[in-house]
Amino acid sequence: MAYVNNKALYYQQFLRRENGTRHHKYDEELQMYNMIRDGNMDAVKAAKNLFLSELSGHLSDTPLKNYKYLFIASITLATRFSIEGGMDEEDAYTASDLYIQRVDSCQDVDTVVRLYEDMIGFFTSHVSEIPKCPLYSKPVLTCMDYVYYHLHEKLSLEVLSSWVRLHPNYLAGLFKKETGMTISQYITDRRMKAAKNMLLYSDTPQAEIASILAFNSQSHFIQIFRKTYGMTPKKYRERFFESAFARSGLSERYH
Numbered sequence: 001m002a003y004v005n006n007k008a009l010y011y012q013q014f015l016r017r018e019n020g021t022r023h024h025k026y027d028e029e030l031q032m033y034n035m036i037r038d039g040n041m042d043a044v045k046a047a048k049n050l051f052l053s054e055l056s057g058h059l060s061d062t063p064l065k066n067y068k069y070l071f072i073a074s075i076t077l078a079t080r081f082s083i084e085g086g087m088d089e090e091d092a093y094t095a096s097d098l099y100i101q102r103v104d105s106c107q108d109v110d111t112v113v114r115l116y117e118d119m120i121g122f123f124t125s126h127v128s129e130i131p132k133c134p135l136y137s138k139p140v141l142t143c144m145d146y147v148y149y150h151l152h153e154k155l156s157l158e159v160l161s162s163w164v165r166l167h168p169n170y171l172a173g174l175f176k177k178e179t180g181m182t183i184s185q186y187i188t189d190r191r192m193k194a195a196k197n198m199l200l201y202s203d204t205p206q207a208e209i210a211s212i213l214a215f216n217s218q219s220h221f222i223q224i225f226r227k228t229y230g231m232t233p234k235k236y237r238e239r240f241f242e243s244a245f246a247r248s249g250l251s252e253r254y255h
Helices: 006-019 026-038 042-052 063-084 089-104 109-128 138-149 157-164 168-179 183-201 206-212 218-229 233-248
Strands: none
Touching (some): 042 063, 063 109, 138 183, 157 168, 218 233
């Protein structure tokens, strides 16, 4: 027998009618999540009002558990609407995992509420910073995805053209026309962004970063990094690591 059946549903609806309560209307929640999708920072205030409303739902008799459950339900939708707004899906899902891990350790309702505001602000601001660019064709998007997930391997026009089953010359022209970059330039750009993040947010040695990102040698990695960012990887980490690490984590008030 199913735990939730018509009898249980009708009884809960009866109780809500008797108590004069209801859930949020679908349109109310949809309006808030559409703000996240559109990068509208008013979403933070709207989301907090919904989150603290008596209409949010009763998921547990324990207030702290109730808000944690509401948090998880909300971040599931916020993640998906952020992806619809253009946020990289892997970034969105990873951020969701990190926030859920953090809310699990919260010890009081106020901390959960502050974390919730932070979460909504994070997703909304990331969407707002995404350049509104034209849509790419399927072969180009497929190449971009392949590069993202294979930065640790040797990549080339030949590898990508084989993957999308197009002639190398045709793919090269299509990619340059739509992105403004050659495939080689795009691969280097993605590797440099990955290297920068590893330097900022980890203590991985630069020699290991060069190896992970499939550079021919550490010296080649240093050469390309200096050309891209105007300084060596070592200098970049020395200058920016501490402040970037502080920005990447949530405030200590959430411990």
